[in-house]
Every structure is written in structure tokens, then in C-alpha cells.
Amino acid sequence: MNKINSIRKDWSLIETLIAEDRKILDIGCGDGGLMEQLENNRNAITHGIELNRDLAANAIARGFNVVHGNAELDLSQYSNNSFDYVILSQTLQAMMKPKDILSELLRIGSKAIVSFPNFGHWKIRLQLLISGKMPVTESLPYTWYDTPNIHFFTIKDFLNLCNEMNIVIEKSIGLTSKGKQFDISESVTGINFFTHEAIFLLSYKNYEPIKIKSSKKVFAKNSVIAN
């Protein structure tokens, strides 16, 4: 099959985080662009949720398994560990309860991929510092009174939340506003200043799943992590 070149920079980075032949849930899947890319390039089995009716209809008409619905209400219907990866791209800041969503992602999926615009970027800090008004940038292009983005947070905030929730950051990729790519390391100070957009591969702590083999089925259960 022909490899598809990604339309969005973050999609090609997300692709690099995903192994072959996996089952994926894309939350806010739009018309299925990322799903198509992952089916073609990674031989993935994909499912999607999309809030926007027209985008969901397009995705379904293009042959993807897409449910028209609201992630904040509908994620509970999925079973534990029913996907290898759950992707939430550029949406966490628009969620009513980001923390709940984050724990839902890792309940449904073995791993979660989360990308978001960094509110700690120097341009944003500078705008607020100098103009004293809520920043409006390329990645956050809305005015304060008319924005879907209701929870602004920085990389540092996100790392703290992951720590609090015992979430392991397996990989992290930062992008500068010029599209330069780098690893987000432990030292956050400079990173939090220069990262325009961040992509994280998350999971709970690594451990061996308990497997019980019977003649018909393999039972696997991921136990809860005690801190």
C-alpha cells in the first residue's frame, strides 16, 4: 500500500509513536485523516469519535468506523483496555474535565497519545506580559470570549498532573513555532519556554500483565498501580 504523507506535522509525529497492527481510538477524529494515515502506514485497526456532525458524516462516508458523539459523555461506554492506543490530538485544552479525560484515555487504552499547544511558550508569556491581554496566537487563535479552549496549561503543568496521576511519560516530543523537533527532557525550564506544541506518549507504569492461559482464550488483566 502507498504510504500517505501526513497533512499535519503532529500526525506524522504521532505515527512515529505507534507500532504496526495495533487497535486505535482517535478522539476528535475529524473526517478520518489521521485514521486513514494510520491504517495505510501502520496497518492499524481504527475507531473514531467526532463531535462535529458533518465531519463525522464525512468520515463514515469514507468508510471509517466513526461514532458521532461527545468524548466527555461517551468514553465511558468503551471497555477497559479495549484499544492499544487512544489518541487525543489538540483537544485536551477544550475539555471540561481534562483530568477525568486523561484517566479515561488510559483506562480504555494501554497507551495514550496526547498533543496540545503549550501555554508556557515565550510568545504567549510575552503577549500577556506586555499587552496585559489574553494571548492570541497561531495555535490558540481565538479571543478569550469566543474560544473552545477553556483550560490553558503549560508543559510543566501537564508533567505535574501526570506525576500526580502516576502516569508514565514514555516519549515526549516538542515542536518549536518554526517546526523544529526535539525531545522534551526532564529539565523543563528552557523547554517550557520554547515548546510551541507538545506530543506525549503516556502509559501507566510498566509491569508484566498477568496472563492466564486456557485452551480457548488468553485472559490478560492490567492491575492497578499502587504508588
Added chain:
Amino acid sequence: MKTRFTTDTKLESEIAYFENINLKIESGDIIDSFKLAFKTYGKLNADKTNAILVCHALTGDQYVAGNNPITGREGWWSRMVGPNKPIDTNKFFVICSNVLGGCAGSTGPKELQNGSNVAYGGNFPSITIKDMVKAQSLLIESLNIEKLFSVIGGSMGAMQALQWAIDFPDKILNIIHIAGALKHSAQNIAFHEVGRQAIMSDPIWKNGKYFENNEVPERGLSVARMIAHITYLSENAMHRKFGRKLQSRDIISFGFDADFQVESYLRYQGKSFVERFDANSYLYLTRAMDYFDHDETFRKNIEFSHNPNNHLKYLIVSFTSDWLFPTIESKMIVNQLNSLSREVSFLEIDTDKGHDSFLLEEPQLDDVIKGFLTNNFAKIDE
């Protein structure tokens, strides 16, 4: 099983006869022989992979597209089924049969009881959606089709599509389920009951034996249709179409004539229905819908991995203004399928046309049906 096929020229329909088949139905009764009237459109391909079964709704029939000789009008879904239509008969072989218990040529209350000169009438056994689907599966088998590519239906047709997914998952690849539910709700049973009471309290009904005097319980049946028709629309659609406009007059009559356009419209709907539908059939089919209930059992039916249904794809569609089969009912199916991580797509279409939307001009419905069929067919065709 040996099935005899004939063509009924008056009905412009194929008839399949299943003789001495002793079909055991859900009620426990046995129908020794029965016939199904059906139409096909398009051509079956060499590999027999392109067959689609379309299931009709309560008052539908096998005439999906083309001319309907009973009404003299176009088939009930001719805007959806045909060459280059969303269900493209250049590509797919479309089959539609009149349901068991119907009145357009299949065995039902108005047909003669086997080996006698008397029609079944009220002696027809109580049938269910499951029985209809069982009969359809025998038809598909006798057409030598091992696997249907898709089963598609709206309303009572959606119930049949879901029943196919439950009873014969190994014989289908996907279903398109429009404006349906896991169960017939209390409100829907209530409306059906009013309709049935209207028929049964018509003195001409005579315990279902009206045909003996060549009579039809017209009043009862038309009232039943009028009630049902209201439930197929929505308040907004009715207001848009009729408002409080008067019919052929400038001032109200201070009497009980059809002053308002909406009254005149309903009377017309009732009257024209009587000409094409059998009152007993209406009783039996509404009852079959009432008995439909997979609320508790659906998940159990499909959850075990040894069931041959893991491959099934589901497209579930609902309409915002449908208060007969509201979106919440479709979402219950979607929830259960998602909890089992099955391949399901769901769309709620924004329209004010009510339950009947699936029969009407809804471009988004056309798009998703066409896309879903085309893309999934391309996958098996690879």
C-alpha cells in the same frame, strides 16, 4: 429444501413457494407452507458477493424501486435504490421481500390458508420480527446466496436488520440500521394499541372475518393510519407544512368538517391507506413490532467471541426530530457495540422531518449509506 419460483404478472413480482417446510415460529405454531413475494434489482455478480437485502417498514412492501402496481406510484425507496443511487443497482444486487404476515403477495392473514378456500384472517398465527427474518433467510438460501453483503432497513426494517445480525451473523457482512431500537418502547406500543383498537372496534372488522362479505373495516383502518402518521412526523414539520392554514375555505365552519389543512391531509392519508393495506395484516405486523425486545439480550447474544459475529460492521443512523425511535434508542445499540469494541459507526442526522426522514430527502443519509457501502465493498473486493 426445494423452492418453487413463479412470477405473478398482476403483482409484477416474483413469488417463492416454500412447500411442506413446517416453519416453526417463535410462538410455537407451525406454518406448514408459505410464500414470499419479492423483487430484485441489479445483477448478482459471479462470486455472489454483491447481494443486499432491503427490509421494509410496517406498511412497506417489496416494491423498493420502479413501479408499484398496487399503488400505481414509484417504489417506496426509489430515491435511495437504483442505478447510480446511494444503493447503486449498477453495483449491487438488491433483494426486497414482502414480510411474512404482509399483504403484498407474501403469506399473511389475507392469503388463503393452506389447502383451503378460506383466508387466514384472525386464524393467522402471531408472528414476530424473528419469524420474518427466518423466512427471509430461507429465501436468500433458495436464491443460492451464501452471504449477504448488507442488510438495510429503517424502522421495522431496522428491527429486521438487527435481528439478522443476531440470528444469522455468519450470513451477512454488515447492517445499516436506520431509525430503529433494541426494543419497541411503551409509548410506541401504546400508539399501536390505539390503532388496533380503532380497527377492532369497527363493526365491519367482525373478528377479522370482514373478507367473507367482501368488506373492509375502512373507518377503523384509516383512523389507525391517521394516528400512526402523526407519530411519523414532528411538530415542527407539521407546523412548517400546514400551520393553521384552512382547507379550501377562508373562514372556519364552526362544524366538524376538515377546516384545517392538516385534517384534510390526515383524512387523505387514512383513505388512501385503506386502498392498499389489509386491516388484519396491520394488526399482526404492529404486534410483531411490539414484541421486539433485545434490551436485555442483545449484549449476551453477541458478546462471546465464539459467536460468528466479530466481523460484522454496523452503521446506525438516527434523526434529531424522530420521537418514535429517538436517538437515545440508537445510542443504546452503539453503547453496547462499543463496549464490545465492535466496528460501529453512528450518525444522528439533524432534520425536522421526524421518523419518516429515512424515506425523505436527506442528503447526509444518502452520503453515509453510499460511502459506507462503497468503501466496505471495496475492502472485500480487494
